[in-house]
Amino acid sequence: MDQDPQAARAPNRRIALLIDADNVSHTNIAAMLAELSKYGTANIRRAYGDWGADGLKGWRGKLHEFAIRPIQQFSYSAGKNATDIALVIDAMELLYTQKPDAFCIASSDADFTPLVMQLKANGHDVYGFGERKTPAPFVNACTTFLYLDSLEVAAPAGTPKPPKAAKKSDDKPAKLPIAQDAKLIEVLRGAVEAAMYDDGWASMSAAGSTAKRQAPIDPRNYGVKNFPALFEATGVFDIVKADNGQTYVADKRNKDRTDKPAI
Structure with missing residues (x-):
């Protein structure tokens, strides 16, 4: 979740953090809050699960x-997850009673997709945290979604890194190289086109913010730290830093652009 203009009013924004403890490790909570x-x-911080279950022992101390x-949510039927419903x-109750400014859903479960869409339809940002296996519908529904393994770079200094879990071949699909990710490049190109000036160049901050409004893009999900690095890694944009300290980006396909941004 890269910094954007709404961060300027961050101290006054109230966020309801709702955690599906069955699907999120307790080792990530410090980094999520940061x-x-x-x-x-x-x-508002709530975690849902059957707290008598052995699988949630690690959560109790946190x-x-x-x-x-x-x-507490008991499993009323074998094989059914009642946590989601709770x-x-x-x-929905918080939406109409406590009326927070935004929500955060921490889960890798696509069943929360309709909830996210409803909260956004009511004018609320919805931030998401989950594992790489999180289905695309849930990821795409969120205002911004960050994979939990990308949080290591965001954790506060001194926060111990969680132990790495054993990898399963079907849990974490291989990442597509940035330069070959056609969907990502399409979004970034659209963002530059929407944000560019008459000279064909867009400020990097405007292009990044526009990209995030189109899709839940966080550069760290792609293994880079920020939008300048993300745009550069695609290989399809020209990036320059002007004398005023601002960074500008242009689509290499745009033959009508000027050689340099007209500042």
């Missing part, structure tokens, strides 16, 4: 440490 602090204060309210009900 990331959300760019956009506001997560003053609840008090990070002031997270545990929401989280959705709470989100």
